Amino acid sequence: MTGKYILEVEGASQQYFDQSEKSFQVLNNINLQIREGEFVTIVGPTGCGKSTLLRMILGSERPSAGNVLMDQKPILKPDRNRGVVFQKYSLFDNLTVRQNVRIGLELENFSIFGNLLNTVFPGWKYEEYSTLVDEYLERVGLLQHGDKYPYQLSGGMRQRVAIAQAMIMKPKVLLMDEPFGALDAGTKDQMHAFMLEQWQQTGQTILFVTHDLEEAVYLGTRVIVLSQYYQGANGAKIVKDFNTPWPHPRDQSVKEEELFQDMIKTIRNQGLNSNYLLNQEEFDLSHADAIQLAS
Ligand SMILES: Nc1ncnc2c1ncn2[C@@H]1O[C@H](COP(=O)(O)OP(=O)(O)OP(=O)(O)O)[C@@H](O)[C@H]1O
Ligand SMILES: [Mg+2]
Incomplete structure (x- = not known):
């Protein structure tokens, strides 16, 4: 992992329009910097804007405010620097x-x-x-x-x-939107081993969206939680951002460790619990470097 930021999301927001043409805010002033070689996993409640964030980084849509940069240059459209894998529909059937x-x-x-x-x-x-x-x-x-x-x-x-x-x-950056969401547990484990091997061989930067917290903590060098359930919410923000402490290659045994289970509990009880989040002040963090979760 080198020191420079490969991706920078600067005050990026996204607005959409509902059926009655009323605008609503999906992402609210997201600030996020990612270093080359990080394996960032992104979790959050359904509909909070994870895929939207990924599409902005891919360049298939532009933020309504703010900027998204790769190698210090604005991302204006998809290009070969960023590859993408979706849960399905990535392949041509014929x-x-x-x-x-x-x-x-x-x-x-x-x-x-x-x-x-x-x-x-x-x-x-x-x-x-x-x-x-x-x-x-x-x-x-x-x-x-x-x-x-x-x-x-x-x-x-x-x-x-x-x-x-x-x-x-x-691609220097690989974007993955719930790529293993439809797979059974055994196949998922095989895909995890495969993905980590590819990541270590290529030195790519990976952003990986998932609903599966175990998958997020096991794969990621860094876990980000996105949520819109906080006081005064007007779109989602990053409400948690931390590094995972186990060096790669990790094997499945880390999942048995207390710290691994604690990390999942913290994400569930704080990052994903709307009762907890609704008592938090609006988040306004600059996510330049994830914090190390105390062991
Ligand atoms: N092009 C669009 N026009 C209008 N609304 C949209 C558009 N794309 C997404 N949305 C809405 O924006 C919100 C965020 O959507 P997004 O798909 O990014 O969420 P998500 O976190 O990926 O959800 P999931 O976990 O279900 O995949 C949702 O309310 C969704 O319905
Ligand atoms: Mg999605």
């Missing part, structure tokens, strides 16, 4: 696994120049892409399944294809 993994590379060359080259030299880059696609399929353990279609795969396999699809573009 493409094979191999075609799904390669689509980002193809689209990047989809330009007048690329088309011209394709016409003059059909299949240019074909070999190069094929080698790379196989390398990534190997990495996610799906080389044998390259010619299958998504419907022929299990949920865990589909998510590994989605991860390969995002990772082949070598």
Whole structure:
């Protein structure tokens, strides 16, 4: 992990309009700085704006106020510096696994120049892409399944294809919105081991939204809780932000530790408990560095 901030959310708010065209505030003046190489997990009550925050960092939407920066430059639209994996719908059903993994590379060359080259030299880059696609399929353990279609795969396999699809573009930041939310416990554990291995190999910065507190504390080097249930709330803020103390690679045994269980309790009893939060003053923290939870 290096010292510089790779992502900076500066006073970012988001407003939407309901059916009767009335505006409502989803995120309220969020300040958040993330260092390169952090694995940040984000939890919070349903509808509090976690996906909205992720979309602002992806660049698919702009904040109604404030800024989101990557490497000190404003994020104006999605680009290959940031990859994304959703709970579902990341894959094209009518493409094979191999075609799904390669689509980002193809689209990047989809330009007048690329088309011209394709016409003059059909299949240019074909070999190069094929080698790379196989390398990534190997990495996610799906080389044998390259010619299958998504419907022929299990949920865990589909998510590994989605991860390969995002990772082949070598994004510096990987955004994941409940990527394992639909998987059974055993498959989830396998995906956790896989994700941590990928993260350590690539040194990527990961932002990972989840409802599963155990998953959040186990995977994250830092856990952020977003909530709109505090006194005078006008949209969600970050109400908790702390580092997890176990060095990676961690194994499953940390889940048995008292501190691990305490951390989950703290998130549940403070970060997610509206009775507790409603008694708190409005949060106005600058989340430059997470605090270390006292052991
Ligand atoms: N484009 C939009 N237009 C209007 N309202 C929206 C839009 N996108 C999201 N919302 C609303 O904004 C709020 C925050 O939504 P968001 O999806 O970010 O929450 P979330 O924390 O990801 O929820 P969940 O845990 O259920 O995934 C919700 O009330 C949602 O209905
Ligand atoms: Mg969401």
